[in-house]
Amino acid sequence: MEQRRKERLDRGIKVRSDGLYALMSWRELSYLTLPRLVLIIGMLMLPFLMPNSYWQRVISIVCLYALLALSFDFLAHFLGLVSLGGAFFIGVGGYLSAIMNTSLGLPPFMAIPLATLLGAGICTLFLLPCLPLRGVYFAIVTLMYPLALARVIEAMDLFGGTDGVLGVDSFPNPWVEQYFVIAMVFLFMFGTRRLVNTDLGLVLRAVKDNDQAVKASGMSITYYKAIAVFIASAMGCLSGACLVHIYMWAGISLFALDFSILPIAATVIGGGGTLVGPVLGCFILVPISELLREFGTLRIVFYSLVLMAFIVFRSEGIMVYGERKYHQFERWVKV
Amino acid sequence: MDIFIYGTINSAALALMALGFALVYGISRIPNFAHGALYVITGFVTWICLRSFHLNYFLSILLAMIITGVIGALIYQFILIRVRGMSISEIIASYAIGLAILEGFRWGGFKGMTYTLPAFADGTIMIEGIPVDMQRLFVVIIGAAVVAFLWAFTHFTRLGLALRGMAQDERAALMLGIDSDRMAVVAMALGAMLSGLAAIVLLPLGNIVVEKGYDVLIQAIAVCIVGGLGSWMGAVLAAFIIGFAQIFTVVYLGAHFQMVVALLAIILTLIIRPSGLFGRQKELEERV
Numbered sequence: 001m002e003q004r005r006k007e008r009l010d011r012g013i014k015v016r017s018d019g020l021y022a023l024m025s026w027r028e029l030s031y032l033t034l035p036r037l038v039l040i041i042g043m044l045m046l047p048f049l050m051p052n053s054y055w056q057r058v059i060s061i062v063c064l065y066a067l068l069a070l071s072f073d074f075l076a077h078f079l080g081l082v083s084l085g086g087a088f089f090i091g092v093g094g095y096l097s098a099i100m101n102t103s104l105g106l107p108p109f110m111a112i113p114l115a116t117l118l119g120a121g122i123c124t125l126f127l128l129p130c131l132p133l134r135g136v137y138f139a140i141v142t143l144m145y146p147l148a149l150a151r152v153i154e155a156m157d158l159f160g161g162t163d164g165v166l167g168v169d170s171f172p173n174p175w176v177e178q179y180f181v182i183a184m185v186f187l188f189m190f191g192t193r194r195l196v197n198t199d200l201g202l203v204l205r206a207v208k209d210n211d212q213a214v215k216a217s218g219m220s221i222t223y224y225k226a227i228a229v230f231i232a233s234a235m236g237c238l239s240g241a242c243l244v245h246i247y248m249w250a251g252i253s254l255f256a257l258d259f260s261i262l263p264i265a266a267t268v269i270g271g272g273g274t275l276v277g278p279v280l281g282c283f284i285l286v287p288i289s290e291l292l293r294e295f296g297t298l299r300i301v302f303y304s305l306v307l308m309a310f311i312v313f314r315s316e317g318i319m320v321y322g323e324r325k326y327h328q329f330e331r332w333v334k335v
Numbered sequence: 336m337d338i339f340i341y342g343t344i345n346s347a348a349l350a351l352m353a354l355g356f357a358l359v360y361g362i363s364r365i366p367n368f369a370h371g372a373l374y375v376i377t378g379f380v381t382w383i384c385l386r387s388f389h390l391n392y393f394l395s396i397l398l399a400m401i402i403t404g405v406i407g408a409l410i411y412q413f414i415l416i417r418v419r420g421m422s423i424s425e426i427i428a429s430y431a432i433g434l435a436i437l438e439g440f441r442w443g444g445f446k447g448m449t450y451t452l453p454a455f456a457d458g459t460i461m462i463e464g465i466p467v468d469m470q471r472l473f474v475v476i477i478g479a480a481v482v483a484f485l486w487a488f489t490h491f492t493r494l495g496l497a498l499r500g501m502a503q504d505e506r507a508a509l510m511l512g513i514d515s516d517r518m519a520v521v522a523m524a525l526g527a528m529l530s531g532l533a534a535i536v537l538l539p540l541g542n543i544v545v546e547k548g549y550d551v552l553i554q555a556i557a558v559c560i561v562g563g564l565g566s567w568m569g570a571v572l573a574a575f576i577i578g579f580a581q582i583f584t585v586v587y588l589g590a591h592f593q594m595v596v597a598l599l600a601i602i603l604t605l606i607i608r609p610s611g612l613f614g615r616q617k618e619l620e621e622r623v
Contacts, residue, residue, distance in 0.1 A: 082426045084368075129605040136366045136564075137605060139426045140556050143368070147549055148598045155591030261434055264427055298442040304435035311424050311431070312417050 003335040008328045035326070039276070040186065047178045056174055060246055062286040063181035064239040069263035069270070069278030070188055071235035077273035078196050079228045080208035085142030087259035088126075089236020090243065091149060093119040097241035098165040098250035108169050112241040119237030124230045131225040134211065143260075150255040164251025168244055181242055185279060188235050193275050195231070204228050257300055262289065265307040271317025280319055337465045338582055344471045346578025347478030348537055352551050353558035353570045354481060355529035361502045361565035362522035365415055365425050369433035370530055371552030375440060377403045377531035378543040382450050392453065400531045407527025411520050419519075433552070441545045450543040452535070470539050477536050481529065482571055489567075498522055502565065530555075550594070557597035561604045576600075 050056045068086045075081045097115035100106045106114065126145065130137040152158070159165055171177035195201050203224050206214045211221050244250045262285060263278065270281025285303065292299045310317065352374070359367045377399045384395030410432055418424035454470040461467075489495040500508040501518045509515055533551070541547075558577055562569030577600050584592045 076423055080423070082423050084426070084430055129602050133605060133609050136422070136426060137560070137609075139366070139430075140560065141601060141605075143430070144553050144556070144598050144601070147553060148594045151591065151594045155589070257434065257438075261431070264431075268427065296442060297438040300438040301435045301442060304431040304438070308414060308428055308431040308435065311428050312414055315418075315424060 004332045005335050006330055007333045008330050011327050011329060043182055043185070046182075047175065053174060056178060057246070058287060058290050060178050060181050060242075061290075062282050063178075063185045064243050064246075065259075065262055065266065065286050066185050066279040066282040067181075067188060067235045067239040068259060069266040069282050070185075070192060070275060071232040071239075072263045073267045073272055073275055073278045074192050074196075074235075075228065075232045076267070078201065078204050078208060079225060081225070081229070082136075082139040083142045083232070084139050084264070085144075085146045085260055086236060086263045087146035087255045087257065088142060088149070089119070089123055089233050090240035090259045091146060091254040092123055092233075093237025093240030094244040094250045094254040095159055095165070095240075096122075096237070098168045098244045099159065101168050101245070102165055108171060108245045112238065112245065115241040116234050116238040119240070120230050120234035123233035123237065124226055127229055127233075128222075128226065131229065132222045146255040146260065150252045153252055159250070162252060164249055164253075165244075166249060168248045168250060170248050171245055177242075177246060184238060184242070188238075189275060189279055192231070196275070200224075200227070258289075261300060261303050261307070262286070265303040265310075267317075268307055268310045268315070269317055271319030271321070271323075272315075274317075274319040274323065277317050277319030281317070338579075338586060340465055340467060342575075342579040342582040344467070344474055345582050346575040347475040348533075349554055349558050349578045349581075350571050350574035351474070351478050351481060351533035351536060352530070353555040353562075353574055354485065354567065355526040355533065356552075356555040357559045357562070357565065357567050357570040358485075358529060359522055359526035360559065361567065362498055363411075363415075363419070363519035364565075365411075365419065365429065365519075365523075366556075367523070367526065368426065368430040368552065369410060369436065370526070370555055371548035371550070372433040372436035373403050373407055373527045374530045374534045374551045375437060375543065375545060375548040376406060377534040378452065378538045378547070379440060379450070381452060381535060381538075382543060385452070396535050399535070400528050403531035404524040404528040408520050408524040410527075411523035415523070416516060416519070433548070437545050437548045451541075452539045452543065454539045470536075474536050474540075477532070481532065485567060494521065553594065554597050557601050560601050563610055573600075 046059050047056055050059060068090065071089065072083055072086060075083050093115050096119045097108075097111045100111040100114055101108060104111075127138070127141065130141045154162060171180065196205065203214065203219060207221055207224055214221055214224070240254060243254070263282070266281030266285050267278040268281070269277075269284065270279065271277030285306075289299050289303070292302065295302075355373070356367055356370045359365060359370075380399035380402050381395050384390045384398050385392060388395075390398070410429075414428055414432065415425065418428050454468070459466045459468040460472070487495075489499045497508070497513045498518055498521065500511065500513055501515055501522075505515055508518075530551070538547075554577075558570050558573045559565075561577060562571070562573030577597065580600065581593050581596045584596050
């Protein structure tokens with residue numbers, strides 16, 4: 001009886017190498033660029049493919065969740081900080097942008113960048129106390145902020161209390177809205193992918209793997225963590241600011257649990273540590289969640305269960321799996 | 336004087352909420368974000384036994400606590416055990432479990448004012464001229480009893496000593512033949528039952544609502560961080576600090592600020608003394 005086994009070979013291609021030999025043929029060129037092109041063109045096509053304006057709105061929401069998921073992935077897999085409070089970033093960015101728009105009269109395209117930067121600064125400042133520490137503190141504090149802030153706004157009747165901030169300007173038209181958020185997803189997705197390979201990214205990953213060594217090299221861990229948290233919360237705040245202008249309203253529901261749990265689920269399903277997986281995960285989860293809209297909070301149960309199943313049984317996620325398979329030759333060989 | 340009495344009651348309540356979390360974290364190093372969910376489960380199970388099956392109150396309490404303990408053990412045995420040691424996955428998994436349970440209850444229609452448990456005993460007594468109802472007195476008594484029981488349990492019984500050994504040094508405990516996975520299951524079941532006990536004592540003071548789950552989780556975590564994660568005696572002491580601080584803010588600022596007190600306590604502790612009052616970890620390990 002002849003036995004065969006499956007042999008797997010990894011295909012090593014070096015891009016952005018120091019020599020010129022990296023890309024020699026159209027085949028190799030397309031091998032490298034095709035997956036990226038599919039993603040980019042696919043996302044640019046999406047607004048045209050949607051049947052009606054409701055689903056076009058869903059595309060914008062998907063992109064906002066994708067930004068949030070990117071921020072989670074960046075913090076969790078390149079810095080080792082688990083943020084359980086995406087809603088905190090959304091809330092801060094959203095309220096800031098809404099207030100700048102309604103009280104100061106800034107147009108959305110001024111309010112959004114300002115809210116992003118200012119919000120990221122505020123979030124970083126709020127999270128600063130737990131940055132010098134290792135362990136679960138960051139998760140705990142980020143879990144608490146959205147809950148506590150919602151309570152404070154409700155209790156002190158700040159920013160319109162339970163009614164929220166009404167009359168926020170919307171984007172000029174739906175196409176601008178969609179292409180703006182899609183462009184932002186591209187910017188931050190490819191931006192963070194570049195960032196983690198620069199020197200700064202190297203230090204951040206070192207902080208995750210061995211903070212003592214980073215400290216021994218004379219670098220301040222708190223400083224680098226603060227930079228990374230600033231970048232991640234900028235993504236979250238941007239997402240919140242856009243959300244406010246899409247819904248033309250800012251309220252306590254910005255601190256809702258959906259914003260905390262869905263990005264985590266998307267990251268785990270899509271594949272953590274790839275910075276593309278989270279975006280894919282959002283494209284899978286958010287439409288499902290729209291279809292389940294009538295079930296109310298059962299959606300959160302659904303995400304939680306999916307998340308639990310993935311993290312316990314398939315923690316690598318779709319993207320890591322796909323990437324591995326894409327780079328492998330498989331063939332049957334005689335034993 | 337009323338600040339003193341109500342402060343003591345509030346502190347005992349906080350200690351009851353926090354001990355389960357502290358126990359689980361101390362022994363298995365898993366931050367149990369499902370703690371609040373277990374609290375709410377006990378409340379609803381008791382309510383169902385009492386109202387739907389018309390069981391005796393005491394019997395339904397016993398049943399609810401056993402069910403919660405079993406759920407805790409199952410959560411550990413089938414889910415958390417697989418991600419143990421992977422800190423990111425631990426946090427996410429336990430958070431997801433807690434959310435699934437709490438939001439599942441909310442979806443199942445368990446909301447509103449209709450879900451209340453009766454007090455153990457009616458009536459109020461006067462302490463130094465201040466009326467205190469019996470249920471609040473029970474909170475203090477049971478809180479003290481639980482602390483005493485835990486102390487005796489971890490100092491004099493074989494199981495308790497094994498748990499304490501594991502909390503102190505897991506590898507050494509393994510070498511002495513203590514099965515760390517089994518002990519962690521026991522710890523999780525015990526922690527779940529403690530949170531259930533807290534629920535049973537505290538819930539008659541208000542309604543059973545899903546939001547309590549988040550509140551309890553946050554207050555428990557605040558107490559544990561101020562007391563030092565994993566330290567039981569620290570948690571008890573911290574419960575008194577936060578408990579009195581909360582009563583002071585309620586008296587002088589308003590009732591809405593209880594959550595803010597918890598948050599501020601955490602932030603201050605992290606800035607000033609990250610390992611807490613009685614942190615068992617060396618400060619160097621925590622502060623990189």
